[in-house]
Amino acid sequence: MTISKEQAAAALRDLRTTQDRSSSLYKYAKASPHLALWGCVWMLAYGLTDAFPTKAGQVWLIADCIGAALSIYIVLVHQRAASAAGRLLASILTIVAFAITVFCILPPDSGKQVSALIPMIVATIYVLFGIWHGRRLVVTGFLIAACTMFGFFFLQSHFNAWMAVVGGTSLILTSVWLKQV
Amino acid sequence: MAALNALPFGEQLEFVRLRAIVDATEGNLGAHLGTLENAGYIVVEKDFAGKKPRTRIAMSRTGKSAFDAHVAYLRSILSE
Numbered sequence: 001m002t003i004s005k006e007q008a009a010a011a012l013r014d015l016r017t018t019q020d021r022s023s024s025l026y027k028y029a030k031a032s033p034h035l036a037l038w039g040c041v042w043m044l045a046y047g048l049t050d051a052f053p054t055k056a057g058q059v060w061l062i063a064d065c066i067g068a069a070l071s072i073y074i075v076l077v078h079q080r081a082a083s084a085a086g087r088l089l090a091s092i093l094t095i096v097a098f099a100i101t102v103f104c105i106l107p108p109d110s111g112k113q114v115s116a117l118i119p120m121i122v123a124t125i126y127v128l129f130g131i132w133h134g135r136r137l138v139v140t141g142f143l144i145a146a147c148t149m150f151g152f153f154f155l156q157s158h159f160n161a162w163m164a165v166v167g168g169t170s171l172i173l174t175s176v177w178l179k180q181v
Numbered sequence: 182m183a184a185l186n187a188l189p190f191g192e193q194l195e196f197v198r199l200r201a202i203v204d205a206t207e208g209n210l211g212a213h214l215g216t217l218e219n220a221g222y223i224v225v226e227k228d229f230a231g232k233k234p235r236t237r238i239a240m241s242r243t244g245k246s247a248f249d250a251h252v253a254y255l256r257s258i259l260s261e
Contacts, residue, residue, distance in 0.1 A: 026192075026194075
């Protein structure tokens with residue numbers, strides 16, 4: 001049975017649409033537990049920073065190490081992707097190195113600037129990744145950026161509490177959204 | 182097959198997610214999967230997630246080859 005060019009083109013378009021949708025949903029499902037994890041990390045770390053501002057450096061060092069270790073655990077044990085775990089670790093170290101070089105070139109005037117820059121880097125990564133792999137990741141990035149920018153410019157001394165409650169909750173709710181088909 | 186082809190080879194997709202992706206009814210999808218499984222194009226695994234029955238589907242190597250050949254055939258028609 002032969003088919004026409006139009007039928008072949010339509011069939012290829014349908015295949016492409018289904019593949020793209022399946023690929024995006026697969027990536028969303030992989031990203032979801034990481035967002036939930038970092039939502040909890042933000043709630044805890046920003047909350048402790050708000051309560052004990054002089055301990056911010058230690059709080060974030062410990063929180064980031066725990067968050068990174070659990071992210072790698074999720075990839076290794078639950079997603080069973082050893083090569084991806086290595087790349088995840090490399091990605092985390094690259095983000096850390098980038099942030100350190102930015103702070104060396106543009107020394108921050110306040111702890112609040114440091115607390116705001118890291119989520120903005122994360123937001124940018126989500127938007128960039130989402131441009132290629134799925135709109136929901138773009139939305140996730142914009143949501144993180146919007147929370148951060150609003151808190152930084154309009155909430156002054158309540159920035160850390162804002163990021164703990166609103167930022168952390170947003171990440172957790174977004175993780176639920178990413179799991180939906 | 183297109184939905185399965187989008188995943189890393191060997192990766193499984195749960196029946197309920199596959200049904201939502203292709204927007205098919207349970208019976209319709211079940212019939213299609215039965216045909217594909219009989220042809221050796223997919224591997225169907227049934228187990229339990231806790232107490233809930235779970236069906237997961239993955240593309241087989243034969244299925245991957247058949248799908249690639251099908252896409253190549255469609256493209257060859259366009260290039261005539």
